[in-house]
Amino acid sequence: MDDLGLAARPVMVHSSLRSFGEPVEGGADALLDLFLARGCTVLVPTFSESQFGAVPPATMRPARNAIDYAELPADAPAVQEVPEFTVDSTVVNAGMGVLPARLLARPDAERGAHPLNSFAALGPQAPDLIAAQSPADVYGPVRLLAERDGAALLLGVGLNRMTALHYAEQRSGRRLLVRWARDSGGRVFMVETGSCSEGFPHLEPFLRPYVRTTRVGESSWAAYPLTEALAAASEAMSADQAVTRCPDRTCLRCRDSIAGGPIGPAPLG
Template sequence: MPTPPPTGPLVTRDTLRAELRALGVKPGEILLVHSSLSSLGWVCGGAVAVVQGLLDALGPDGTLVVPTHSTHLTDPATWRNPPVPEEWWERIRAAMPAYDPLITRSLGVGVVPETVRTWPGALRSAHPHTSFAALGPRAADIVDAHAQDCRLGERSPLARLEERGARVLLLGTGYDTCTSFHLAEYRTPAPLVGVGRPAPGGGWETVTEVSVSSDRFDELGHDFERDRPVVRGEVGAADVRLFPVRDAVAYAERWLALHRPRAEEILHPPA
C-alpha cells in the first residue's frame, strides 16, 4: 500500500522560533526543555530544526538545557521494559561499559535531547544515570559539579537551574517528564536505596541514593497548574507549558509532603 501523506501542521525552524517567542520564551533566559518530536507535527529538518528553533528563540545569550539520562547503565535486575533473564545479570554487569559523558547515548528522553547532546559546543554533566546537557553561555555553570551520588538533588543541575531563575518548557510532554519535581523529592523525607552501575575504573559499584519516582506526577502537575500561573499554548501541534523551575519545586515540596507516604511509613508500614 502507498505511504499516506504526512499530516500537518508543517513545522519549520522559523515557525518554531516565532511560536516559542509568542508563547513567552525570552531571549537570554535559561530554559529546561522536555520534548516530544512526534507531538509537533511534520517538522522540516526533524530534531535538528527543533534545536535550531529553540536556540533562535533563546538568542546568543540564552542557554538551552535538556535531560540526557542513561538508564540503560543500571542494574539489569531492575529492568522491566523489557526484563532480561536472571542468568544474564552477572555477565551484563561485568560487560557493561562505564558512563562517558562524550559518548554514552541518552535513553528514554527523546531524540531532541540526544541531538543537543551531540551538538557542537554542548556540555554534559557527570552523573551516570541522570545527566543533563546544555548549550549556551551558562552551560558550564549549570552542568558542572553534578555529584555522582546525587541524581536530581541539591548537587545536581536542577538546583543550579532553580537558583538561576530558569524556566521549564514542556514541549508536547506531560508533567510525568518534569524533572524539577524530583528536586522536591530530595527535600521531602524519602527512603534511600542502593543503586548499581558500572564503576569508572572497571567492575561494578553500588551507591546510596534518594529513591525517586515520577509516580503521581501527572496528578501533581494538574494541581500545580490549577493553583499557580502556568503559560499554556501550542507550538506546531504540540500542547506546551512554560513555568519557573522555582515555582514547580516549591509547589511539589508541599504537595508531596501531603500526598505521598513518609519514608518511615514506606520502610515500616503500620501493622
C-alpha cells in the same frame, strides 16, 4: 515561544516532535537553534540506566528501594562486562526522545557525570549547569537551574515527563532510590535516581497558578518557572506523599518512594 518569557533564560526542555502534527522543518536541531538564537541554555535529561546499570553486590542492597532483589537475574553479566559510563558518551535511552540525542550530537554539548541519570546542556550556561551534577548529586543541575530563574518547558508532553519534579520529591523529605553502576576499576558503586513519574499529573492543580501556555502548530507548550513550581510541588508532597501515586497499585517505585525511600546505609559515589 516569545510569549512564554524564556529569552536568555536556562530552560529544561521535554518534547514530543509528534505533537506538532506534521514534520518539523529541520527537526529537533531546528528547535535547539530556536532556543539558542534567543540566548537560552537548553538542559535535557540524557538517561542511560539500561545501558550502564550494574547488578548490586549483596552488601549494597538497602531495603525499601523499589526493587525485588530475589528477582535479579542469576546469570547477570560480570561487573567487568558492564560498560563504564564516561561524559563523552553519546549513548542515551531511546525513550528520552529525539531532542536529547540531537543535543548530545553537538560538539559543544556538555554532559553530566552521573552514569545512569545524566543531564546534558547546550548554550552559555551549560558548563555551570552540568558541573553541578555528580554521581552523589543527581539533581544538582535542576537546583542550579531554579537558582538562575530557569524554567521547565513541556512541548506536547505532560507533567509525567517533567524530570525536575523528582527534585521536588527530594525536597519533600523522600530519600531518593538508589541504583548501581561501575567505575573504570570495575568497582560497583551506588547512585541516586528518580522514582515513578506517572503520578506527577496529580500535581497539576498545585502548579496551575504558575504555568504559561501557548500553541505552536498542533503542539501545546507549557512553561513552569522552576522556583515556584518546585516549591509548590514539594509543599504538596509534604502535605500528602500519596499525591504522586500512579494508577498502577503494584508499582514498587511509588510504594517505596511514598513511604520515604531506601532504609539503611546507602554510601554514594
